[in-house]
Amino acid sequence: MEIVNSFPNKRGTILVENVVFIILNLVFLGILILFIMKQGSGAVVLEQSYAKQIALLVDSAKPGMKISLNMKEAIELAEKNNVLDKMILVNGNIVTVKLSEKGGHSYSFFNDVEATAYRDQNNPDLYVFIIN
């Protein structure tokens, strides 16, 4: 009696098929994760986030305070877009954060104080806000 193998390379076929399937899935997931990360670190989102954060910090501050804020992400983005020198502007009671050439987000604070901002010389990731 002759035995006929009607499924040649069955095991190998399944393995290749599954590996390709898994790789495609991983590539797909990787692209999605990259997309989400890029969205979360975009200039528009960061500008709004930091402008509001700074305005609330100034609102809660009292004259004589010195506040340090870690703005590493924003500084990196501003350096990349060549707008580091005009990244934070405090005009009266309106703070503007600008991380791209065409962008910029402004938010007002009600605390009637004079706020000045500069980059910390000792730790370049920090921005210092002086409240007077």
Place this chain on the structure above:
Amino acid sequence: MINKKGTDKIISIYWFVILIIVAGGIFAMVSVFYGSPYDVRAIEAELLTNKIADCLSYGGGLDKELFIDADVLKGFKENFLELCKINFNVEEKFENEPQYYLKIGVFAIDSLNTPAVSLVEGNRNLVASCNVQEDKEFEKLAKCNKRKLYSTLNDQQYLIEILSIVKKTQENVK
């Protein structure tokens, strides 16, 4: 018919349809999440209340310079915002409509029906938002913060009621 199963799975039109649906769903969710502005109005209203409370009664005693004028509680009505270092100026796009409102009532503890002093500043139209602010349907209205605190002056106890309202809807709600 070799590899039929695997070939079907990879290049099947249904597989691509599923990929597109999943990618589209995630794209839509991310766009909605990052497209909506951060709503900081509730925190801002609370900070405004804190600022006023500190100004009126720092450390539990009513500020004499703000209140006393020939033994009558009335001194803070004039230039209250200036005295308490509050600035209601906002961005140019909001200048036609004031974005803040605050109401202060100071009641002697033995006469809680009639305020000894009351003060109102800002946009009175925002008051109507307070009753419905918890309803998701009305989140585009202003955010309110109400607080009561007790204070003393010359052995007399006072109840201070502060209502702070912040609108700034365009910047905080989509």
